Amino acid sequence: MTETRATAYDSKIEGNVIFTRFDAALNWVRKNSLWPMPMGLACCAIELMAAAASRFDIARFGAEVMRFSPRQCDVMIVAGTVTYKMALAVKRIYEQMPEPKWVIAMGACASTGGMYRSYATLQGIDQLIPVDVYVSGCPPRPEALLAGLMKLQEKISRERSFRNQKPELAEKLEEAFG
Amino acid sequence: MSGEELLNRFTKAFETKIQCKTEFRDETTYTIAASDLREIAKFCREELSFDYLIDLTSIDNFGEEPRFEIVYHLYSMPHGVHLRLKLKVPEETGVVDTVCDIWPTANWHEREAYDMMGIKFNGHPDLRRILMWDGYPYFPLRKDFPLEGLPSEMPDVAFTKVTPMEGGPFVTIPSMAGSKDREPRAHPPQLQE
Numbered sequence: 073m074t075e076t077r078a079t080a081y082d083s084k085i086e087g088n089v090i091f092t093r094f095d096a097a098l099n100w101v102r103k104n105s106l107w108p109m110p111m112g113l114a115c116c117a118i119e120l121m122a123a124a125a126s127r128f129d130i131a132r133f134g135a136e137v138m139r140f141s142p143r144q145c146d147v148m149i150v151a152g153t154v155t156y157k158m159a160l161a162v163k164r165i166y167e168q169m170p171e172p173k174w175v176i177a178m179g180a181c182a183s184t185g186g187m188y189r190s191y192a193t194l195q196g197i198d199q200l201i202p203v204d205v206y207v208s209g210c211p212p213r214p215e216a217l218l219a220g221l222m223k224l225q226e227k228i229s230r231e232r233s234f235r236n237q238k239p240e241l242a243e244k245l246e247e248a249f250g
Numbered sequence: 251m252s253g254e255e256l257l258n259r260f261t262k263a264f265e266t267k268i269q270c271k272t273e274f275r276d277e278t279t280y281t282i283a284a285s286d287l288r289e290i291a292k293f294c295r296e297e298l299s300f301d302y303l304i305d306l307t308s309i310d311n312f313g314e315e316p317r318f319e320i321v322y323h324l325y326s327m328p329h330g331v332h333l334r335l336k337l338k339v340p341e342e343t344g345v346v347d348t349v350c351d352i353w354p355t356a357n358w359h360e361r362e363a364y365d366m367m368g369i370k371f372n373g374h375p376d377l378r379r380i381l382m383w384d385g386y387p388y389f390p391l392r393k394d395f396p397l398e399g400l401p402s403e404m405p406d407v408a409f410t411k412v413t414p415m416e417g418g419p420f421v422t423i424p425s426m427a428g429s430k431d432r433e434p435r436a437h438p439p440q441l442q443e
Contacts (some may be wrong), residue, residue, distance in 0.1 A: 074288065122343070156408045156409060156410045157381075157382070157383050157408045159406055159408065159409075160406070160407065160409075172424065185413070189397075189398070189413050189414075189415060189416075189418055189419065190398070190413060191388070191390055191396075191397065191398060191399025191400070191410060192381070192382070192398055192399070192410070193413070195411075195413055195414065197410075
């Protein structure tokens with residue numbers, strides 16, 4: 073098994089140039105500036121606002137920029153009950169978000185329909201859009217949402233971004249350099 | 251003017267039109283005919299100062315004729331008196347006069363009664379569905395509509411699927427026992443060994 077060693081970066085020795093993998097750099101950039109699209113539909117939106125406020129600062133994670141325009145967002149936080157009437161609007165907003173995009177299903181209603189097993193509630197937003205992280209709770213505490221956000225950050229840091237974004241280039245390089 | 255006086259005036263004015271009067275604790279309920287509704291409602295608002303329509307709901311007595319009942323909860327702000335009016339609506343000719351012009355709040359309540367039960371209101375300025383989407387083919391709060399819903403599809407507007415019930419709905423059993431016994435668990439205790 074390969075061994076990893078933590079090395080410190082010393083500017084006197086290494087100068088002002090760092091070598092790293094493209095994936096590591098890109099993932100680091102993406103995960104530390106996740107701009108949420110707050111799809112705050114019901115009570116979980118209040119806890120989302122609480123997470124964005126000063127006590128449970130979501131700005132620590134670079135995610136205080138809650139742009140309500142999907143074109144400028146990375147992660148859609150579906151916070152609240154998704155009724156069938158609203159579900160298509162959520163899907164339309166999701167489709168307007170540019171890649172790369174992720175989805176956090178916050179709370180019981182967004183994950184599985186919650187306590188509403190009835191004719192009017194979509195039993196989980198994952199029936200319509202692909203979800204990356206499910207946060208349980210009714211509503212989840214703001215710390216739980218932040219933990220979900222951190223889990224999403226871990227997931228992003230494990231992604232193979234270069235390969236996902238430029239598959240043909242990656243193949244060509246692999247052919248050329250083995 | 252106290253509650254008693256208001257009710258006495260009401261009874262005097264509509265002696266022949268009151269079908270039934272019920273009293274429970276301090277609450278008075280009058281059952282009236284649907285055709286007398288507007289006259290009685292106007293009198294309540296103007297003469298008796300019942301200026302606040304607290305609620306307008308509909309009840310589905312599935313199996314009885316007439317099928318639906320509409321209940322009006324009135325309150326008089328100057329006197330602090332409550333009154334309840336009920337009227338019965340048959341299913342086939344289920345049309346009731348609107349009271350939107352008397353109490354403007356009735357607008358959305360009547361839309362909800364239309365959406366959930368299918369009761370139409372004569373003279374309503376904008377009678378369309380309020381909770382479900384326009385074009386939804388069913389009336390969800392009728393007794394013969396299942397809780398888990400029926401599939402329906404309207405592309406680009408909305409859709410519904412039948413909800414998996416998983417042995418539910420988990421409804422509390424009324425009894426004097428503690429909550430552990432009253433409320434059914436999704437994981438019954440005998441599984442938790």
